[in-house]
Amino acid sequence: MIQPNRRILGGAGAVLLVAAGAVAVSQCTADPVVETGNEEQAEEAVAPMDTLAMTPDAIRAANIAVETVQSGGLGSEVLAQATVTASPTGEAIVTALASGAVTRVYKRLGDPVRAGEALAIVRSRDAAQIAAAKTAAEAQAVLAQRNLARERQLYQQQVSARVDYERAQAEAAVAAAEAQRARLAARAANVTGDGSGSVVASPISGRVTSENVSLGAYVQPETELFRVADPSKVQIEAAVGPTDAQRLVPGDRAVVELPDGRTIEARVRAITPGLAGETRSATAVLDVPGSLQPGLPVRVRLLPSRGEVSDAIVIPEEALQTLEGRDVVFVRTEDGFRANNVTVARRSAGRVEIASGLKTGQMIATTNAFLLKAELGKGAGEEE
Structure with a gap:
């Protein structure tokens, strides 16, 4: 029986293996196949995860304030401390119209009241x-x-x-x-129907903000008994320096920053021509919509029409965050927020001028923006 030549078979096997390898190499170079899933995974590995999904309810629950950015550098706005005050038609001092003893008290501190509604009754011999x-x-x-x-x-x-x-x-x-004359006198004293006393009534609608009356107390005419304020009729008085006051004119825009982080739009109604004796500052009076509590301290950003012209964007300093060594601002998206890289130009009095990275009209997170940074960092840590 003839035995096969093992040397010849081994050589033939080696030739076949080399040929098969050549065919495999030629197929890979001639027709490369790229999988989409692998490409996306590679892109995700390179790009930073700077988006954060968040529902509107979650944003409200976290007290994250959102503000629309506007163009204008730091030189185009005036920062000033201000106070909410009642307008001349928004507060009334209610006094006794005749001397006598207080026999009825209908309203107390904080109670709502309508115009012409009785607050108290003074039984008076004069009445x-x-x-x-x-x-x-x-x-x-x-x-x-x-x-x-x-x-x-x-x-x-x-x-x-x-x-x-x-x-x-x-x-x-x-x-x-x-x-x-007698009818007018009775009307001025607001005499009761039976003629035994005088009605102390509020001339405006609002709420009782002060009371200085007790049952049985004897009061004189023109004694202050109540104060009533209408929170919808308020104004804001801001102290500005003499140089900044010259740049302001009635009708200029202003942004009011409330203590809770909200901002509201306002307009300059007037600027006092003189300076206060103690502070050497003028007063800018702002008309503001909505209801605010008189006496509330606020900060305003006045945007004078005679200010510097600049395309730079200015944001609150609390909106600027540092993420992995980058300056970022969280921009509102349909699904939540996106961390945008920004370039800071300069800072002043809690405001930051952005040279690049934001566009006018974008909405950004301001108050409590650090919560977004923390949430984004937590998500990155979990993925690792």
Whole structure:
């Protein structure tokens, strides 16, 4: 039996292996195949995870404030401390209109009140005298009118002289004037229907912000008993330096920064022509919509029309965060927020001027933006 030559078979096997390898190499170089899934994984590995999904309810629950950025450098705005005050028609001092003892108190501190609504009743001897004088004057006026009618009839019948008719006319006119005076006095004292006292009523609608009255207390006319304020009728008074005051004109825009992080738009209504004696500053009066609590301290950003012209964007310093050594700002998206890399130009008084990385009209997180940074860092740590 003839045995196969193992050397020849081994050589043939080596040739076949080399040929198969050549075919495999030629196939890979001629028709390369790229998988989409592998490419996306590679891209995700390179690109930083700078997006954060967050629902509107979650944003509100975290008290994250969102603000629309506007163009204008630091030189185009004036920062000033300000106070919310009641407008001249938004606060009323309610005083006693007659002397007497307080017998009824209808409203207390913080209670709502309508215009003309009674706050208290003062039982007053003066009010009783005013009511009595009104009744007597009206009775005299009626009597004078009757006497005039009788004298007119007698004069027309040529029974009495003309002088008697003219005297009756004068007496009727005096009586009517006295009755009108008595009615006005009773209205000014806001005399009660039974004439025993005076009604202390509010001239405006709002809430009682101050009270200085007790049952049984004896009060004098013009004694302050209540203060009523309408929170929807307020203004903001901001102290500005003399140089900045010259740049402001009525109608200039302003942004009011509230203590809770919210911002509201306002307009400059007037600028005082003189400077305050102690602070050497002018006062910019702002008209602001909505309801604010009088006495609330706020900060305002005044945007004078005579300010510097700049395309730079200025944001609150709390909106700027540092993420992995980068300056970022969280921009609002449809699904949440995205960390945008920004370049800082300069800083001043809690404001940051951005040279690049933001566009006018974008909405960014301001108050509590650090929570987004923490959440983003936590997500990156979990992935690692």
